[in-house]
Amino acid sequence: MTQLETIRNFSIIAHIDHGKSTLADRFLQMSGAVPEREMREQFLDSMDLERERGITIKAQTVRIHHRGTDGTVYHLNLIDTPGHVDFGYEVSRSLYACEGALLLVDAAQGIEAQTLANALLAVEADLELVPVINKIDLPSAEPERVAEEVESLIGLPAEDCLMISAKTGEGVDELLAAIIERVPSPKGDVRAPLRALVFDSHYDQYRGVVTNVRIMDGTLGTGDSLVLMASKTEVSADEVGVYTPLPRSVATLGPGEVGYLVPGLKSVAEAKVGDTVTTRARGADEPLPGYKEPHPVVFCGMYPAEGQDYSELRDALERLHVNDASFTWEPETSGALGFGFRVGFLGLLHMEIIRERLEREYEVTIVATAPTVEYQVLTAGGDQLVIDNPSLLEPGFEEIREPYVEATFLLPAEYLGTVLELCQGRRGVQTKLDYVSEDRVELDYHMPLAEIITDFFDVLKSRTRGYASFDYEPLGYRPGDLARVDILLNGEPVDAFSSIVPKDRAYRYGRRMVEKLRELIPRQLFDVPIQAAQGGRIIARETVKARRKDVLAKCYGGDVTRKRKLLEKQKEGKKRMRSIGRVEVPQEAFISALRIDRD
Amino acid sequence: MYVHVPFCSARCGYCDFAAFEGMDDLIPDYVDAVVEEIGSRVPVEASTVFVGGGTPSVLPPEQLARLIGSVPRRQGAEVTVEMNPESATVEILEAARAAGATRVSMGMQSALPHVLGYLDRAHRHDTLESAVRRARRVGFEHLNVDLIYASPVESDADWRRTLESTVALGPDHVSAYALGIEPATPLGVEVASGAKEGPDDDVAARRLEMAVGALASAGYVRYEISNWAQAVPCVHNLRYWSLGSYVGVGSGAHSYAPSSGTDPEPIDRRAGGLRTWNHRHPRRYMAAMRQDGVAVAEGERVAGDTALLEWLSLGLRRSCGVELSHEELGHVPEVLFEAGLVEVGASNGRPDSEPQEMHKGRLALTTKGMSLANAVVTELSLAFGEC
Numbered sequence: 009m010t011q012l013e014t015i016r017n018f019s020i021i022a023h024i025d026h027g028k029s030t031l032a033d034r035f036l037q038m039s040g041a042v043p044e045r046e047m048r049e050q051f052l053d054s055m056d057l058e059r060e061r062g063i064t065i066k067a068q069t070v071r072i073h074h075r076g077t078d079g080t081v082y083h084l085n086l087i088d089t090p091g092h093v094d095f096g097y098e099v100s101r102s103l104y105a106c107e108g109a110l111l112l113v114d115a116a117q118g119i120e121a122q123t124l125a126n127a128l129l130a131v132e133a134d135l136e137l138v139p140v141i142n143k144i145d146l147p148s149a150e151p152e153r154v155a156e157e158v159e160s161l162i163g164l165p166a167e168d169c170l171m172i173s174a175k176t177g178e179g180v181d182e183l184l185a186a187i188i189e190r191v192p193s194p195k196g197d198v199r200a201p202l203r204a205l206v207f208d209s210h211y212d213q214y215r216g217v218v219t220n221v222r223i224m225d226g227t228l229g230t231g232d233s234l235v236l237m238a239s240k241t242e243v244s245a246d247e248v249g250v251y252t253p254l255p256r257s258v259a260t261l262g263p264g265e266v267g268y269l270v271p272g273l274k275s276v277a278e279a280k281v282g283d284t285v286t287t288r289a290r291g292a293d294e295p296l297p298g299y300k301e302p303h304p305v306v307f308c309g310m311y312p313a314e315g316q317d318y319s320e321l322r323d324a325l326e327r328l329h330v331n332d333a334s335f336t337w338e339p340e341t342s343g344a345l346g347f348g349f350r351v352g353f354l355g356l357l358h359m360e361i362i363r364e365r366l367e368r369e370y371e372v373t374i375v376a377t378a379p380t381v382e383y384q385v386l387t388a389g390g391d392q393l394v395i396d397n398p399s400l401l402e403p404g405f406e407e408i409r410e411p412y413v414e415a416t417f418l419l420p421a422e423y424l425g426t427v428l429e430l431c432q433g434r435r436g437v438q439t440k441l442d443y444v445s446e447d448r449v450e451l452d453y454h455m456p457l458a459e460i461i462t463d464f465f466d467v468l469k470s471r472t473r474g475y476a477s478f479d480y481e482p483l484g485y486r487p488g489d490l491a492r493v494d495i496l497l498n499g500e501p502v503d504a505f506s507s508i509v510p511k512d513r514a515y516r517y518g519r520r521m522v523e524k525l526r527e528l529i530p531r532q533l534f535d536v537p538i539q540a541a542q543g544g545r546i547i548a549r550e551t552v553k554a555r556r557k558d559v560l561a562k563c564y565g566g567d568v569t570r571k572r573k574l575l576e577k578q579k580e581g582k583k584r585m586r587s588i589g590r591v592e593v594p595q596e597a598f599i600s601a602l603r604i605d606r607d
Numbered sequence: 608m609y610v611h612v613p614f615c616s617a618r619c620g621y622c623d624f625a626a627f628e629g630m631d632d633l634i635p636d637y638v639d640a641v642v643e644e645i646g647s648r649v650p651v652e653a654s655t656v657f658v659g660g661g662t663p664s665v666l667p668p669e670q671l672a673r674l675i676g677s678v679p680r681r682q683g684a685e686v687t688v689e690m691n692p693e694s695a696t697v698e699i700l701e702a703a704r705a706a707g708a709t710r711v712s713m714g715m716q717s718a719l720p721h722v723l724g725y726l727d728r729a730h731r732h733d734t735l736e737s738a739v740r741r742a743r744r745v746g747f748e749h750l751n752v753d754l755i756y757a758s759p760v761e762s763d764a765d766w767r768r769t770l771e772s773t774v775a776l777g778p779d780h781v782s783a784y785a786l787g788i789e790p791a792t793p794l795g796v797e798v799a800s801g802a803k804e805g806p807d808d809d810v811a812a813r814r815l816e817m818a819v820g821a822l823a824s825a826g827y828v829r830y831e832i833s834n835w836a837q838a839v840p841c842v843h844n845l846r847y848w849s850l851g852s853y854v855g856v857g858s859g860a861h862s863y864a865p866s867s868g869t870d871p872e873p874i875d876r877r878a879g880g881l882r883t884w885n886h887r888h889p890r891r892y893m894a895a896m897r898q899d900g901v902a903v904a905e906g907e908r909v910a911g912d913t914a915l916l917e918w919l920s921l922g923l924r925r926s927c928g929v930e931l932s933h934e935e936l937g938h939v940p941e942v943l944f945e946a947g948l949v950e951v952g953a954s955n956g957r958p959d960s961e962p963q964e965m966h967k968g969r970l971a972l973t974t975k976g977m978s979l980a981n982a983v984v985t986e987l988s989l990a991f992g993e994c
Contacts, residue, residue, distance in 0.1 A: 533942065533943075533946040533948065533979065533982055534945075534946050555808075555979060555982065556808065556809050556812035556813075556978060556979075557785070557808045557809070557811050557812035557815070557978050557979070558808075558978070558979045558980070558981040558982045559785075559832060559977065559978055559979065559980040559981055560787075560980070560981065561784040561785045561786075561787050561832075561833055562782075562784050562787075562833055563847070563848075563920070563921065563924060564844060564847050565609055565847045565853055565855060565860075565861050565862075565863065566609075566624075566625075566855065566859065566860065566861045566884070568847070568861070568863075568882065568917060568921065569861070569882060569884075569907065571920070572913070572916060572917055572920065574981075575916060575920055575981060575984060575985060575988075576913075576916065578981060578985050579916075579985050579988060579989060582985055582986075582989065583989070590942060
């Protein structure tokens with residue numbers, strides 16, 4: 009157990025590439041926690057996916073020992089949080105485990121939208137914010153301008169900003185001193201019943217579930233009989249320890265301390281982020297506040313690629329769910345794609361992560377349908393329905409409501425016009441336009457979530473050459489003038505292509521879909537009409553003309569082997585097609601057709 | 608037996624055969640090597656002989672005669688020699704005839720000079736006309752002309768003229784091929800780089816329909832996807848499509864020996880056979896013959912689904928189609944009938960309106976199906992592969 013006064017719990021809030029990992033590595037190096045030769049590039053991001061994308065998906069923690077100027081050895085717990093809006097809830101739990109946060113901003117880039125959103129979360133959680141301006145060694149650094157931005161956007165005095173270079177080490181000693189000085193030490197009652205916050209949990213193939221915990225009150229010792237209050241799961245503390253950064257077991261964790269607990273569980277679903285751990289005997293009466301069940305907002309259908317087994321995909325989903333309990337999945341059947349699953353995600357990035365992990369770690373090949381949001385529908389009969397699959401929306405409803413978000417942009421003023429145009433085209437309603445400095449603008453929009461879950465990021469990025477940053481948070485449901493558009497192949501509706509779109513855009517959407525599909529669907533043995541329909545009315549039509557010639561002109565004795573290989577290739581190509589009724593559709597069509605640039 | 612002559616006076620841009628220009632000094636040694644190979648490989652008398660190329664008519668007449676004469680063959684065997692109009696001289700025609708050739712196949716390709724130019728052909732149509740006259744004078748009654756259609760410089764009207772000229776010439780056999788672009792040819796490279804336009808599939812389909820109409824009304828019977836005959840088909844080529852055995856001699860020539868020994872038309876469609884091929888380059892071929900007395904470079908044993916695919920893809924090229932059991936007929940995908948691509952006839956060749964009552968029957972491509980043979984074969988081999 010550690011003296012409360014010597015503990016500092018803090019996290020780092022930073023945009024991608026603003027130097028969070030470099031700073032964390034620098035801390036580790038200075039504390040001597042990891043021998044130089046064992047330093048991996050960017051110690052904290054451990055998943056392959058995280059390294060590749062430069063983002064943090066799972067929270068990580070590390071304990072650093074540092075001798076202060078007063079000679080005391082302080083225990084600095086760095087709690088690294090996921091940096092993405094999709095994981096806003098996880099971020100809030102990680103922040104709740106801290107007393108302070110470093111607001112790390114690139115001296116050349118300035119504050120980005122995501123950083124702003126997380127900084128506001130930290131302010132709400134009552135954290136002490138320490139503004140840090142990094143990369144001051146860059147020739148393009150403008151630390152004073154960025155300090156002013158910090159003041160105007162977040163309200164922290166510009167003169168409080170620390171100037172550092174995590175790369176060269178300049179200013180890092182001063183930063184450590186500032187953490188000790190400015191971040192309050194944790195409070196907690198060692199004699200009170202145990203209350204420990206689970207702020208992350210992951211699955212380890214040797215030890216089962218490993219949870220990261222922050223002790224609020226009481227003590228947590230190896231061998232204790234415990235209960236997880238939200239999931240009502242009884243467990244015992246198989247192991248308790250701290251990250252140095254390599255895991256090292258300890259006998260007991262006391263108030264204010266951060267470490268890990270191995271509860272002997274087989275699925276993270278039983279030890280979710282936000283849960284409270286207490287002892288079975290003499291346990292706490294009340295759990296810590298703020299627990300929430302994960303709530304998916306983006307959905308898509310996932311089907312095994314042709315030739316692959318439904319049960320393989322189910323196994324993969326089951327195994328991945330043990331590792332990430334925040335996505336939901338249930339079986340669904342599609343007329344076009346057969347047996348599969350409707351999977352719900354925290355956001356678009358989360359969806360991509362799950363898809364990629366399924367394919368990479370579990371080696372299943374997936375055909376995914378277009379992402380969609382969850383609609384609330386009031387039927388003519390007065391029933392309230394929740395619809396997460398567009399093909400299930402029956403016409404003749406009384407009202408349909410869709411989720412809205414508040415989108416925040418920070419961008420160089422020169423791109424203002426193009427972003428305004430983009431948002432207007434996506435049914436956005438402007439609520440704020442502020443110049444945060446001479447040439448940077450903050451922009452707020454209310455817009456439907458459905459408008460940003462397909463290609464919004466990509467379009468924004470390409471139109472602003474990556475200079476605009478963007479973040480959003482949920483605003484609740486609002487009624488919309490929406491309609492279902494169906495796509496018919498050869499006269500048969502294909503459920504996997506159905507979509508819910510604004511009525512005034514239905515025609516244009518239908519037109520583009522049929523044109524795109526005409527390009528993607530190869531010519532068949534007969535004419536294939538492709539139609540778009542809204543409420544039983546055909547609004548667009550294209551035809552894939554029948555193939556007229558597919559024959560080898562000559563095939564004599566010397567040609568047989570080579571020509572046979574061509575046929576074998578053709579046969580393989582055919583196997584990769586999805587048969588929808590009589591029509592063969594390449595798997596790519598399901599994904600590519602959905603990436604229609606709608607502008 | 609197939610005898611390959613790899614020499615040409617000039618190579619055509621579209622050709623991907625084992626053919627070489629400017630190697631005429633190799634001819635005497637090459638013919639020696641082939642004659643040696645013939646002696647070493649033929650255990651029985653050949654029932655058909657096909658001397659192809661390249662351009663066999665570029666050989667000196669006595670060398671061509673030596674080649675033909677060295678093949679042991681049955682009485683009345685069909686012996687075909689391929690010739691180009693410009694080199695089909697009286698001398699070579701007479702030498703071939705005297706050595707036992709019964710049939711000449713002439714590379715006509717087109718009647719139009721600009722189409723012949725696109726195809727790198729050196730002759731003009733009147734050259735072809737006089738070559739045909741010479742062949743007849745020498746005594747060849749069986750005469751084939753090869754045509755190539757759907758080159759991008761050819762119009763529908765051009766093709767109609769070529770068909771009319773062909774009918775006017777009155778050969779007893781016509782082969783018409785859609786121009787195919789092979790990647791490893793000068794034309795293939797030019798098309799890939801955009802320097803030359805390639806053929807269009809829809810245009811080729813239309814031209815084929817024109818050929819089907821024109822040749823049928825002139826009394827030719829289409830007995831294979833690209834072949835028409837007034838009365839007598841090319842028996843040698845039919846052997847390829849029925850998976851009969853054949854021996855190929857000369858550079859790059861392929862040989863096939865069915866495992867079942869049934870010859871032709873295998874009973875077990877998955878039994879397959881052994882296919883081998885000789886070294887492709889004439890020098891390499893000659894060196895192998897000189898050193899080892901054998902010129903086989905590689906081979907493959909064909910069996911199982913691969914054999915089935917070959918049997919279907921080759922057998923269905925013929926208008927008589929393939930014979931299927933009642934059970935197999937039940938596995939033919941319905942879509943092929945509905946799209947009008949295949950039809951079932953009685954085993955004896957008479958159409959039957961109720962095929963399901965038959966014990967067995969012949970499945971054949973319709974005219975429309977012949978234009979889509981690859982798609983049909985792909986469907987069928989997938990359907991049969993699963994049963």
